[in-house]
Amino acid sequence: MMTDVVESSGSLTRPEPGRPGPEAAGPVDARAGDAKPEARTGTAEPTAAARIVEIRERIDEIDRALIELWQERARLSQEVGATRMASGGTRLVLAREREILERFRAALGADGTQLALLLLRAGRGPL
Template identity: 70%
Template sequence: MMTDVVEQNGGVARAAADTPDAAPTQTDPASPGTGTDEPAAAARIVEIRERIDQIDRTLIELWQERAGLSQQVGATRIASGGTRLVLSREREILERFRLALGADGTQLALLLLRAGRGPL
């Protein structure tokens, strides 16, 4: 799966969505992919993006771990005769993310919950 990203300079960067470590390929040879031709600013942007990429890798690992743990909880609950979902627990998670991150937090929590239990 490929994702197109239109940069501010009008160029299109393409990266494989399934490979988080893949660097975008630039179509604009005048730009080093930073949106600036100023060397010091470009170097700083590259440095910051390296840290962003580290964070993204960690988020992906944590997402996968969380989803697996949530699936284990659900399987254990069902195997013991319990319900598929515990709505009070889901509301608690939604509220925690909403308080910390606002409306975007609610959306993130919904995605996390779905990753662990599947669609409703």
């Protein structure tokens, strides 16, 4: 399976076919079977490395919750659309989509608009 990788520059890359991705690089502690702490955290300082690990654990929890909520929202949105169409309604309610776009834009700026567009697409499919 090919994995997208975000480089330290912030740009998204994909490993070249036949070449291992960054997860294959870096020193490995054979006893732990995992990369050395500095390879995982970007620092060899133990207190900072431990704090980074703690923060990342919380980020992973948030990511799991976001994924669950994303999937639930998509299911509910699909149910709304199916119910609306089964009753003779329209496939889309553009006023509702504009409401959602504006809510996310107001809270998160331009990135919020992009996020809202992705959420809407997940629930109704591409236009």
